[in-house]
Amino acid sequence: MGRLDFLWPQLLWALLIWPLLPLAYWALLRRRKRAALSHPSLLRVRQALGPEAGWRRHLPPALLASALGLLLLASARPTATLTLPLREQTLLLAMDVSGSMRATDVPPNRLAASQAAAKAFVQGLPRQVRVGVISFAGTAAVVQAPTHSREDVLAAIDRFQLQRGTAIGSGIVLGLATLFPQAGIDLSQVTGERRVPRAADEPAREPAPFTPVAPGSYGSAAIILLTDGQRTTGPDPIEAAGMAAERGVKVYTVGFGTVDGEVIGFDGWSMRVRLDEPTLEHIAAITRAEYFRAGSAQDLRKVYDTLSARLVLERRETEITAVFAAAAAALLLLASGLSLAWYGRVA
DSSP: OOOOBOOHHHHHHHHHHTTHHHHHHHHHHHHHHHHHHHOHHHHHHHHHHOTHHHHHHHHHHHHHHHHHHHHHHHTTOOEEEEEEEOSOEEEEEEEEOBGGGGOSSSSSOHHHHHHHHHHHHHHTSOTTEEEEEEEESSSEEEEEEEESOHHHHHHHHHTOOOBSOOOHHHHHHHHHHHHOTTSOOOOTTTSOOOOOOOOTTSOOOOOOOOOOOOTTOOTTEEEEEEESSOOOSSSOHHHHHHHHHHTTOEEEEEEESOSSOEEEEETTEEEEEOOOHHHHHHHHHHTTOOEEEEOSHHHHHHHHHHHHHHHSEEEEEEEOHHHHHHHHHHHHHHHHHHHHHHHSSOO
């Protein structure tokens, strides 16, 4: 729990009134003592009860005073910064399905290892988190719109098919268009689909007004970008990251594969697949997220475990008046119970 904060006017009243409670109790005791001295029979009864009755007599009033003090503090609307589970969030998995994912330096191959880790990650997320899946190679496609159905997400991950090209920027831009469908984001260079000409009598659709926000400030969604290579086509990933930053969306980047890479061949030619870590680190930095490197299937699972812990919890300022009120009620019940048990009345 972080630092407690209170509304200062109410807190000052609480600090002024609370010390008066022990003084009022002390004045009441002095009044009873004078009454006991004026009636010797009452004094003899008190002495017959023994010393144990002394602390018993003071405990219920002390608990009552503490309860009233907590109620006074509750009136000051206390708040604290707590780590709490998110009520609802959308996570988009943007996963590389380029031909380099057939490399076997991560057994059985990079694609199969990434699919297994992604499915384990999705299954471990709280049910209130919506998950969407985007695949990208030369172009990008939404293979599963954000949903609460884990079965649909797992089935979408199993449907991945390898393609040519690595359009990292396309994965980010399509993720933003999925999160903000009314933003009018141009997808003509992202999905590979041509724009359908607008009919002469069709009214023009204006995109929703856009005002940039602070990078990383959009707490309702995040993009997890996983790739094993360098961009070969599509929009500039740094410019795409700038679009995400303007919308406050964090893009967590995961570089998957071994450091030295591997030479892969297909269709009569070969190439060495290497990670472009500086670009992935830059994307994460621009959007106020983090970059992770996963050199093996086990590393990737650890990365997903880390992301799960960070993305489904958040630290936020929360009013805890109810906590103080509940504690006060518990003390009141305890004081009343002890008074009834020891004296047969609530006093």
